[in-house]
Amino acid sequence: MDQIVSKVDPKLLELLVCPLSKARLSFDREANELVSEKARLAYPIRDGVPIMLVSEARRLED
Template sequence: MNASTSRVDPKLLELLVCPLTKGRLSYNAATGELISEKAKLAYPVRDGIPIMLISEAREIKD
């Protein structure tokens, strides 16, 4: 998958929040994930679509 297919629309990013904490998300272009620092979860982005399911998120280790 290349960067253009995994990018998230910046306007969409402003609207999305973590489904667990309702906190802000940041986009990590290197991993193609939306990061919730508060929940320590990384939500995948597939074909430009954020997968906002807690069950699909990757736990971020310290």
């Protein structure tokens, strides 16, 4: 089954920052996540809505 990739408004991406580090986020289209390199966290996007909770974020591996 193919993963459904949500569309994220580019203007929204410009406004969002990591709630932990306050750093800019990049969009990982393949994983459908917003990534904070500074905090080493990836925030999921569900049904087109970024879930900007540290408790919901996935830790990035080195």
